[in-house]
Every structure is written in structure tokens, then in C-alpha cells.
Amino acid sequence: MISKIKGTYDILPEESAKWQDVEETIKNVSKLFNFKEIRTPIFEYSELFHRGVGETTDIVKKETYDFEDRGGRVVTLRPEGTAAVVRSVIENKLYASANQPLKLYYQGPMFRYERPQKGRYRQFRQFGAEALGSDSPLIDAEIINFASTLLEALRINDITIKVNSLGDASSKELYKEKLKEYLEPNIHELCPDCNRRYKENPLRVLDCKVDKDSPVLKEAPKPLDFLTEEAKFHFEQVITALDSIGLNYVIDKTLVRGLDYYTHTVFEIDANLESLGAQSTLLGGGRYNNLVESLDGPSVPAVGFAFGMERLLLALESVDKPVAEPFIHCFMIALGVDAQNDALRIVNQLRHGGLICDYDFFNKNLKGKFKQAERLNAMFLLIYGDEEASKNVINVKDTRTGEQEEVPLTNLYRYIVGHINSGGSSCGGNCSSCDEC
Ligand code: ATP
Numbered sequence: 001m002i003s004k005i006k007g008t009y010d011i012l013p014e015e016s017a018k019w020q021d022v023e024e025t026i027k028n029v030s031k032l033f034n035f036k037e038i039r040t041p042i043f044e045y046s047e048l049f050h051r052g053v054g055e056t057t058d059i060v061k062k063e064t065y066d067f068e069d070r071g072g073r074v075v076t077l078r079p080e081g082t083a084a085v086v087r088s089v090i091e092n093k094l095y096a097s098a099n100q101p102l103k104l105y106y107q108g109p110m111f112r113y114e115r116p117q118k119g120r121y122r123q124f125r126q127f128g129a130e131a132l133g134s135d136s137p138l139i140d141a142e143i144i145n146f147a148s149t150l151l152e153a154l155r156i157n158d159i160t161i162k163v164n165s166l167g168d169a170s171s172k173e174l175y176k177e178k179l180k181e182y183l184e185p186n187i188h189e190l191c192p193d194c195n196r197r198y199k200e201n202p203l204r205v206l207d208c209k210v211d212k213d214s215p216v217l218k219e220a221p222k223p224l225d226f227l228t229e230e231a232k233f234h235f236e237q238v239i240t241a242l243d244s245i246g247l248n249y250v251i252d253k254t255l256v257r258g259l260d261y262y263t264h265t266v267f268e269i270d271a272n273l274e275s276l277g278a279q280s281t282l283l284g285g286g287r288y289n290n291l292v293e294s295l296d297g298p299s300v301p302a303v304g305f306a307f308g309m310e311r312l313l314l315a316l317e318s319v320d321k322p323v324a325e326p327f328i329h330c331f332m333i334a335l336g337v338d339a340q341n342d343a344l345r346i347v348n349q350l351r352h353g354g355l356i357c358d359y360d361f362f363n364k365n366l367k368g369k370f371k372q373a374e375r376l377n378a379m380f381l382l383i384y385g386d387e388e389a390s391k392n393v394i395n396v397k398d399t400r401t402g403e404q405e406e407v408p409l410t411n412l413y414r415y416i417v418g419h420i421n422s423g424g425s426s427c428g429g430n431c432s433s434c435d436e437c
């Protein structure tokens, strides 16, 4: 037996409804905030991520799936969405479009060679949003608001929004120097990875997962104390906007995020839920004013976030949300060979009218057909044999009431639609989860 690749998983039919639910909510909330979907390929030239995400980030250093294709091109399965969105914005000159800022969202699989564990996979799905073309602090707040509204729409309410600022490029440079000076005498106390990070990019030491509780890191200088006046003003305005929206947040002076491209605002949202285990961070994001230019585009400021959809689904396990019972509207029970072909046509007509219908493909005996209808949770059984065919009628049994009626074929669709709501509920009285059931 060939098994799936380590760190991947299948979404089986009984779980896919939950995913579709989350995807639907994402789509609806994106619409409310007027973000439009962008879809980019799942692989790109490796250079995009090496330059975009940053050579010294863990993602690029240790986690990318890089390979050479048959034409000798060095390509990478995308580990995140932002670099690819920026590549597409530059290549398609979207930065010049009349509607600014560009408000884009994406969702799809990402690939990182990590140690698989609960909430951490090698192929996982991210949803992300990017706003490009404005350096207004209001759009930083809009992005944070978008992320938190999405969680609220999914009924994930017990969250902590953490915000911080890294400042502009010159604030970051100054801070890096101070951090390096501070770390120099203590660096031997930290893990081997931190010792490497210290040499390559000292900022990355701060998001070490091994040493995150070490006093060396806890007492390290904080980026907020090294902001230029301009950067300080930007951050204050973000905070004012968050207050106006009425969002609850905390300023987390230690937050730096794991990607090199962030400038100014960075943020994370954690959910305080048991089902998430160690991976309590649902999403992260921030402003990246220099990324477009560093990928050979014009100078376009931008801000965005991304979240892992698996972690959202794990979070939803702790949320008390009624799950709709799967059901179908009609199950056709055809009796006899002649009736069978007619029955296929009848079922198809009902489907064209928007009714969910199924059929016995195994030529089971009557008892088997009834069993199958029960398993599928059919609202109506359609019983059709030679006798019904000769009279141009069909027997319809409402499984909710047990009532059975002979209905003229020409009236079947209207009859079913008329009776779906006879339970008085908009779902047909069969879902046991809506307000009426
Ligand atoms: P972490 O600190 O958990 O490794 P990260 O800083 O690497 O996260 P980002 O690159 O900012 O995360 O990605 C944003 C979100 O994507 C994370 O908050 C998380 O929800 C999700 N995510 C990241 N890596 C994985 C993974 N390997 N499996 C599942 N979800 C992931």
C-alpha cells in the first residue's frame, strides 16, 4: 500500500463540509471588507522566496521544498502567499490600477518541511489578505479588523490580538545594532540555531522557539524603544484606529514575527483554546513597505496577514457550533427494468430544479433500497414501477411524517418543493440544527 507523504493529510468526505463552511465564511467576510480573490501558482522560481521572504528566515533556511525541474529551473513549492501575490502584482502591473489600495485575498496549499505535529503540517492551507498601495495607518487597522472579524464570524471569540511595531528601515537597523551589542556577551547561553541567527540576522534570535522563555531574550532591548519619530507616529495612529473600531488588543513589545520583510506594524492573533495545543497562534501579519521594491517593483507600501486553516478547524472543535446533518431531498426507488430508465430522467429533471437526489446503482432488493435511503437521510422516497408508469404517476413518501401519496408525474417537482417546508422550517425540517428544527 502506498501511503500519504509524512506531514500531509486527506480531507475525507465527512470532514469536507466543515472546510466548505469555513471557506464560505471567508468568502463572505472578504466581500464585506471589499477584498477580491487572487490565485497564483503553487510553485514559483526559488529566487522569489529567497529574496522575498528572506535568506535568513527559518522558512527559507530550513523549510522550503526546492527542486530542479526537467528543464533545469530551480523552483520552490510556495511556503507562504505574500511573495507570490507581490510577484503577480508587479508582473501584471496591478499597482497601476485605478482602484487603490489593492485589497486582495488568497487561499490555498502551502508547503514547509517542518516537524509534523498537531496544527503543524508539511502541506497546509493558508488564507491571507494583502492591502497594497497605501501607507495609511488606517489600513493597518482595517487588516487587523478584517482578521478579527473573520474569527468572530466563525464564532472564535476568545482571542488575544497582539500588536507591536518594528519601525521603518532605519528604526530596524538601529535596533538590530543595539540588539547585537546586547546579545554578544550572552549568545553562548542560547541554542546553536540562535548562534547562527545572531551572526546572520540578530532579529531572528527573538523568534526562537527553543529559547523563547530564556531571560536573555526576555530582557533584550525592545524594537518599540528604537522607533524614529515618524515610525512612532504611525504606530500611535494604528492604535487610535484600533480604539475607534473598538477592538481589544495588547501591545506585545516582544513580538517580531518570523519573516524579514516586515516593517512598522506587526501583529498576531492567538486563540485561548485547549484544542489548539501548543500551536495557539492562529494568524500573523504586518506591514511590509519595502517588499515590492525589493522584488524589482515600484515603491508600494503594503500590509497583510495569513492564517493557517488547519488551526482554525482545530479551534472550531472547541466552539459550540451546531453541525448540519447531511441529507438529500429525494431517493428514487425504481422497480423493474423499464421503469429504471424513466426514473433516471425524472431524477435528472428534479436535480435541474435544484433538488439533491440520489439513486440505487446496485440494483438492490427493495429492503436494500429502503436501507440506502435511510442512510442518506432522504426526505422523500420516490417509488416508481411499471404500474406507476402506466398511470403517469409516482408514489412519494415523506419520511418525516410517514405519509405516502400518489402524485401525477407532471406535478412532481411542484409537489416536492411545496412539501419541503411543510415541517415549517426553511431547511426542510431535517437538519436538526437551524433555529426552527
Ligand atoms: P509558527 O510560529 O507557528 O511556525 P509562522 O510564524 O511560521 O508560525 P507564518 O509564516 O506567519 O507562521 O504563517 C501564518 C500562519 O500560518 C501561522 O500563524 C499558522 O496558523 C499557519 N502555519 C504556519 N506554518 C504552518 C504549518 N507548518 N502547518 C500548519 N499551519 C501553519
Ligand code: MG
Binding pocket: 258
Ligand atoms: Mg513557522
